[in-house]
Amino acid sequence: MEKQLKSIEEMKQFVKQPGKHLLFKHSTTCPISAKANDEFQAFVAETNTSAATVFVIEDRPVSNQIAEDFGIKHESPQIFLLEDGEVRWNTSHWKITKEAIKEAISK
Numbered sequence: 001m002e003k004q005l006k007s008i009e010e011m012k013q014f015v016k017q018p019g020k021h022l023l024f025k026h027s028t029t030c031p032i033s034a035k036a037n038d039e040f041q042a043f044v045a046e047t048n049t050s051a052a053t054v055f056v057i058e059d060r061p062v063s064n065q066i067a068e069d070f071g072i073k074h075e076s077p078q079i080f081l082l083e084d085g086e087v088r089w090n091t092s093h094w095k096i097t098k099e100a101i102k103e104a105i106s107k
Helices: 008-015 031-046 060-070 098-106
Strands: 002-004 020-026 050-055 078-083 086-092
Touching: 008 020, 008 050, 008 060, 020 031, 020 060, 020 098, 031 050, 031 098, 050 060, 078 098, 086 098
Parallel strands: 002 050, 020 050
Antiparallel strands: 020 078, 078 086
C-alpha cells in the first residue's frame, strides 16, 4: 500500500502516523533511482508495509522539507524507515535493495 506525497502537509501527516513506514525519494530521470524504485516496489508488493514516494524533481519543496525536518542531507534515490515519527534507518543509491529494506524493517 504505497502512496505519492505531493505536498508538505501530506508528508507531515504520513510521517507522524504511528508504527513503521517507508518513505522513498525517487528521481524519475535517474537510472540508479529507477533500479532502487524497482527494489522498493518489489518489497512493498510482497509485504503489507505502509509506504510513500516523493518524486524529487516534480515535488521538490516536499523533498527539501524532508531533508530539513529529518536533518539528513538530501540524496536521490533515498529511503527512510520511520517509526512513530522518527527516522530509524536510511540509505541511498545502490544500497537500496529489497534485502536491505527487509533487514531494516525486521529490526
